[in-house]
Amino acid sequence: MRAIIIGAGIAGLAAALRLRQIGWDTLLIERAPQRRGGGYGVSFGGIGYDAAERMGILPALKDKAFVTSELVYHKPGGQRRFSLDRATIAATMGQRSMNILRGDVETVLYGTVRDTVDIRFSTTINAVEQDEHAVHATLSDGTVEHADLLIGADGLHSATRALVFGPEDDYRLDLEHMVAVYMLDKRPAAIAPGTTGTLSQGGRTVAVISVGDGRNVAFFGYRTDRGTPGDDPHKVLPEVYGDMGWVVPEVLAGLATTESVYFDTISQMVLDRWSHGRVVLLGDAAWCVTLFAGYGSALAVGGADLLGTALQNNPGDIRAALTTWEAELRPEVEKKQKLGRRVKGVYAPANPVVLWLSQLPLRLASLDPVRRYMTRRYIKG
Numbered sequence: 001m002r003a004i005i006i007g008a009g010i011a012g013l014a015a016a017l018r019l020r021q022i023g024w025d026t027l028l029i030e031r032a033p034q035r036r037g038g039g040y041g042v043s044f045g046g047i048g049y050d051a052a053e054r055m056g057i058l059p060a061l062k063d064k065a066f067v068t069s070e071l072v073y074h075k076p077g078g079q080r081r082f083s084l085d086r087a088t089i090a091a092t093m094g095q096r097s098m099n100i101l102r103g104d105v106e107t108v109l110y111g112t113v114r115d116t117v118d119i120r121f122s123t124t125i126n127a128v129e130q131d132e133h134a135v136h137a138t139l140s141d142g143t144v145e146h147a148d149l150l151i152g153a154d155g156l157h158s159a160t161r162a163l164v165f166g167p168e169d170d171y172r173l174d175l176e177h178m179v180a181v182y183m184l185d186k187r188p189a190a191i192a193p194g195t196t197g198t199l200s201q202g203g204r205t206v207a208v209i210s211v212g213d214g215r216n217v218a219f220f221g222y223r224t225d226r227g228t229p230g231d232d233p234h235k236v237l238p239e240v241y242g243d244m245g246w247v248v249p250e251v252l253a254g255l256a257t258t259e260s261v262y263f264d265t266i267s268q269m270v271l272d273r274w275s276h277g278r279v280v281l282l283g284d285a286a287w288c289v290t291l292f293a294g295y296g297s298a299l300a301v302g303g304a305d306l307l308g309t310a311l312q313n314n315p316g317d318i319r320a321a322l323t324t325w326e327a328e329l330r331p332e333v334e335k336k337q338k339l340g341r342r343v344k345g346v347y348a349p350a351n352p353v354v355l356w357l358s359q360l361p362l363r364l365a366s367l368d369p370v371r372r373y374m375t376r377r378y379i380k381g
């Protein structure tokens, strides 16, 4: 059996690994000229953690995980408002979860498939046709590839989805926020190594996350109904954040030297079906639960694992496999999409009273008696 996978992000690489494990040949197509590194910190748990264990990559992921020793919430002037210590952060995450750089998840997955999977960089998909026996993909390098299954794992702005399911606008639900992330060449002196500092003010959040090995991520998330994919972060971020104090001027200066900036709308994908004949969508291309749900990488790996199992359990019947897979995964995805939409309402609210209320659970968690209780619960768990 053979699959063509479009996109070598977490979803595509995890699918390549899982399909390899059940004896499929795979061709992985990636638009970028080379593998991306860096990215941003993700919390990786739930079905992704369980799947990673089954797929044999959990130890390698744990080796790259980073621990946040303190999460500090700042006032607009830079003073500390309150903070959570390492044990409290760990208790809120639970035992079977880790913080890891998105690029490091990809590095681990890539390491497991690079010698066994055919990977073509600087290539994309231009056309798809399918019949009873196979799916045929015309690629940008001029070749036409044939396979039993085509997996569109090409992210929020999936070309596979556009070709097979129709225009992105038909499925994109914008959550009225923009997000920007990039690696900082230099950690601001006010952020201690191993910690995260964050400030929310006027509907805007900014954070600096120290992610281990001397690496630091700048994070910006703000409320707007005017953002569009493709906006220029070098122009927009200074306009939106230019009046903020604390370490913000230093972090904005880092825009000039960083290798690449992720800047996009925070949007979900809402599709009635994730497959069409022999074409299936996986990861952000299919559902994109968003960073508000904090579960996209888990669903990408968990979804790839379940897909492999469904294909293995339904030999020779792709449609039955895809139907079983979707029935199993959809409730979890819809639960996380709902969570994402709920969090949108309380994320970086512009009103200071609402902000105070939205931070109340965290403030409580920072109080000594609650902290001691959570630490005990974590250690027991």
Ligand SMILES: Cc1cc2nc3c(=O)[nH]c(=O)nc-3n(C[C@H](O)[C@H](O)[C@H](O)COP(=O)(O)OP(=O)(O)OC[C@H]3O[C@@H](n4cnc5c(N)ncnc54)[C@H](O)[C@@H]3O)c2cc1C
Residues within 6 Å of the ligand: 006, 007, 008, 009, 010, 011, 012, 029, 030, 031, 032, 040, 041, 042, 043, 044, 045, 102, 123, 124, 125, 153, 154, 155, 156, 157, 158, 159, 160, 179, 181, 282, 283, 284, 285, 288, 290, 291, 294, 295, 296, 297, 298, 299, 300
């Ligand atoms: C700021 C931020 C914070 C997040 N935090 C968390 C978190 O805490 N926990 C969590 O679990 N998840 C989190 N997520 C979500 C998570 O990162 C994604 O859901 C996850 O990486 C899965 O992505 P993917 O592989 O489906 O898509 P992507 O990462 O978008 O990968 C798609 C790949 O396809 C390639 N591609 C795109 N178009 C084409 C094309 N036409 N042809 C060929 N290749 C193409 C791209 O270059 C890329 O390599 C966060 C996301 C963001 C943005």
